[in-house]
Amino acid sequence: MDVDGLSVRVVALWNDWQLRSMILLSLWLQIFLTIAGGRRKYTAGIWLGTLVWLAYTSADPLATLSLGTITRNQGGSNCNTKNESITPAFWSSMLLVHLGGPYTFTAYAVEDNELWSRHVLQLLTQLSMSFYASLRSWWSMDPLRYLAIPIFIAGIMKYGERVLVLWLASSNKFRESANEERKLLREQLDNKIPRDDFDNMDATRCDKVLGFDRIRPEAKHLHEAHFLFRILKLLYGDYLVTYPTHMSSYNILKRKSAAKAFELIGVELGFMFDVLFTKAMTGVGWRPRLFLRSINFLLSVSALLAFWIMARNSKAYSEIDITISYLLLGGAVVLDIYSVIWMLLSDWTMLWLSKKREPLAESICQFIYSSRWLSSLIHKKRWKESMNQHAIHKHIEQSVPMGNLISKGHNFRRWKEDVDCYLKELIFERLLDMRSRYSRQDDQRMILAERGDHALRRNGCSEKFRWSVVDIDFHESFLLWHIATWFCHVGHTESPHVKVSRSLASYMLYLRSDMPFMLPKEMGEAKYMSTSVEATFQVEEGQTEGSVLSDGRNLASALDLLETEDGWSDETKWEMISQVWVEMLTFAAIHCGWKEHAKALSQGGELLTFVAVLMSHLGISEQCIYK
Template identity: 95%
Template sequence: MDVDGLSVRVVALWNDWQLRSMILLSLWLQIFLTIAGSRRKYTAGIWLGTLVWLAYTSADPLATLSLGTITRNQGGSICTTKNESITPAFWSSMLLVHLGGPYTFTAYAVEDNELWSRHVLQLLTQLSMSFYASLRSWWSMDPLRYLAIPIFIAGIMKYGERVLVLWLASSNKFRDSANEERKLLREQLDHKISRDELDNRDTTRYDEVLGFDGIRPEAKHLHEAHFLFRTLKLLYGDYLVTYPTHMISSYIILKSKSAAEAFELIGVELGFMFDVLFTKAMTGVFWRPRLFLRSINFLLSASALLAFWIMARNSKAYSEIDITISYLLLGGAVVLDIYSVIWMLLSDWTMLWLSKQRKPLPESICQFIYSSRWLSFLIHKKRWKESMNQHAIHKQIEQRIPMGNLFSKGHNFRRWKDDVDCGLEELIFKRLLDMRSRYSCQDDQKMILAERGDHALENYNRCSEKFGWSVVDIDFHESFLLWHIATWFCHVGHTESPLVKVSRSLASYMLYLRSDMPFMLPKEMGEAKYMSTSVEATFQVEEGQTEGSVLSDGRSLASALDLLETEDGWSDETKWEMISQVWVEMLTFAAIHCGWKEHAKALSQGGELLTFVAVLMSHLGINEQCIYK
């Protein structure tokens, strides 16, 4: 075959399919982001996170590049239609819809919300390019040019809503919204519930003041979670939480709730926060006009699809390929809108609104949804998957091999997931209730928030003297690294009792946070120092060196813990009870010393147990932002 002839064919093929392939890829990215955008709310994972990031960072540039290609080649040989300038102009309006993004996904991270002003400029630029492409084809007699109008309007509305949502979720606007929420809470609570009622724990009027009376039992947890979300907005906005507000939050958490129910309630609350920060959920003061515009948007897309079907059926002016692509674009837009409507109708926001109305029709809809097993399953499926990532310091330790072969060569660190079971939730909840019971003044609060294992040791005879050096005399990062090593040494050869499992899981979870989510941990240790410590531990593990500061201290701590059984007469259960309490104390210390921006950053990746603990602590008043009296 002639090389020149082959190159000509390749160039011709590229000219024919360059724009088509980019537009189809843009549609596929919108479909993926729509589905993955709702899944990442409750599912964390490296693969999902990586794919979402790639799709998110590629979607806008790809749509912009496609739109630029249409504008640049307007009137050129882009496709094989008889009306070559019409179909690309029609596609340019569809690309504007793609730039508006899916309803389930607006930002990959909280920092993206700060770029709303950049999107305003991009909106104006893309509008100009799409308008130019449509204008160039307007003088044609082909009726397809009229179909570009409703799609163009739909694209403006969709992109405009995206900019609006990004602006509402930006830090300055969110803080303004939190300030308004603070005023509303003061008006609702501070002037309606007396100090005596709060001090005496007189909760008889709480439900009445909160407006929970008459709410369907199935939906009451949504109203409780939404009130807690309003309080969380204050914390995220860096405002203080008044005494009545956090006392009523505590009442909601503690009222006839087990630890599992409390964690589930926090999951719903964090779902509200996720929707506000990362999606186009119908929230805030603009939800009614947005709902109206979204309905118009769907009608425009559906009517354009119907009109195109009528025109394409009676016209031979376009190639079958371009007609098929146009069907995919219009049909994809309609299907994605339908998916988003279903997502919106089954969202906690809609169920919250319906259960507030107390009218026959909303009541009937609520009854139908909650009585339907399938719909109820879909609602509850959109919750945090109660799991936590694990990071073991050495693969062989987990396999419970003999002590002598513990540090054999050729093995790397290992990551996996573990469930957050009821036993762990109960242990955390018990710890938080103990912290809350010891409050008497603001000074107590500071002392209690500084506990990172020392209080747990004080509860056991002479343990503070023996092990205090490992939690008080060294910085926090080195402390939990030593306890991680000691826990794994102690764990080898033991049966998997509930306390052993809890201790092992928390030890591995804290190391995962340090390795993969370091921004969530206190900045006591410099990054360079931590890296040198980690490299040293890794080198010693891989080279079989058991002598050295990190490993030897951890092993010495493990030996001292084992002596509690052989010399002090402790039972195995008592020893692991103390170890588990030390780990829970370290967890609560890390949780409350992590900033809310960092918690929100983790929320975009599926959520962390650390965030659940921090939110739960704050609602119980265990936070410096909570005014005690």
């Protein structure tokens, strides 16, 4: 076997396909990020999250490496009569377009928006490299050099747009935008309407004040959600919300059912997701956005048509490079079409169209809402609508459907449960009850501190169970209640209250295990891990001694005694347990920072975030100013 000859052929093959393979991989990453960018708003999963992260972290370095390869090889000794060096110079402009990123994906995490200044430097660097590669081939007589100009302009516009979006979503700029929003809300509400009018404002008066009375009924929820989003910007920017402002959001929500309230918050958080993670560019008017999309699309189409005319009868380029160039240009056109459709069917466009009283805008709205297919695209899924679950008990495998299992390890079992209508009703009922008691400043502090003790007081067993919710820190409290809930759950039928209690118990443990930044920081990480491992080991081994497990079993036994000694029914006991868990959920939600809630939006959203936003819009927050 000719080893030397084989190695020479392998090296030659690699030299021929090194740049081509990187170019094609860069295109594939752009396609994947474009599709995944919209889906991650409502889809959560280990595999999708891992693939998105890998694609996002690989896309820019791969395009940069490809540009460097083109720059290094351009004008070198490998040039031949087929003029193959011209095509890679043309590809350098396409790579600049790839560096601009897709319209549906600008940042993987909130922290990426703070790196906008780094992208400015990267833009200047990559722009120089692409210009250099094009300049080295400019002195040839090949007409393809002119074709690189429109693509080069499109790349500058697309990358510049990406930098602009990252800058607008950065914390300092976002806070400036929130401050402007605060001034506008004061002009709209505080300075024009007496504060007392908000106390007993009916629905008709509320719609008139907020300008919803002239909006077509099908689009009214978009305008309500956008108004709530304006308030959410204040909360995210750490500003206080005035009394008229949060009373307006309260008047919007209090008349809705739990399902409609959650749906409205889903649209609102979709607006926030677009601002933080996509090129929605809400800080810029719709005309510049439409202009940018149109120019980019026209440049891509014109370049594709011109290349087809130049290359169809040309023998100057290799067939492989022509095919790759067609894929790059065709892919750019398809992605631009996808982004235009994504923009036209977005909530932002429907919000803008429904504001217009012009005949054309009315006709477009009527056509979209009357079309079953287009209407289904508009009313799309807003978030993952499920709760990830963790548990440390062996017997849960018997009660979890195999289709819901996500993963299974030695210490923890993980699966997911849907956030059903019954759970939404329990949460919304709890929040309205909190709001009805939320009047004086002293009441506010007590209500915000409730984490199960109010449910115990209401059921007359505060003294019996106070030690498990008030006398210990929050993390240890929900771990004890988690263990107790699962021990009480053994042998019971899956009634609504049992299901809610079990789901919330496992959801809170999932948050502490996988997303601890969303929970109050009371218990140290080392203590929590040792406590969790201890409980896991004891349950798995069937031990009955030990502080955590024994306390959890004692709590379960005390809850069971409510039936045997106090005459409670099984349903009443589980109703109280579910109320305790809902209170723990609301306590965790309002004590989580807004930056942490924003992080969860990039992973399909969390129930905890929905609860926190609902609480703030109902006025149950330290950021809401009362009389």
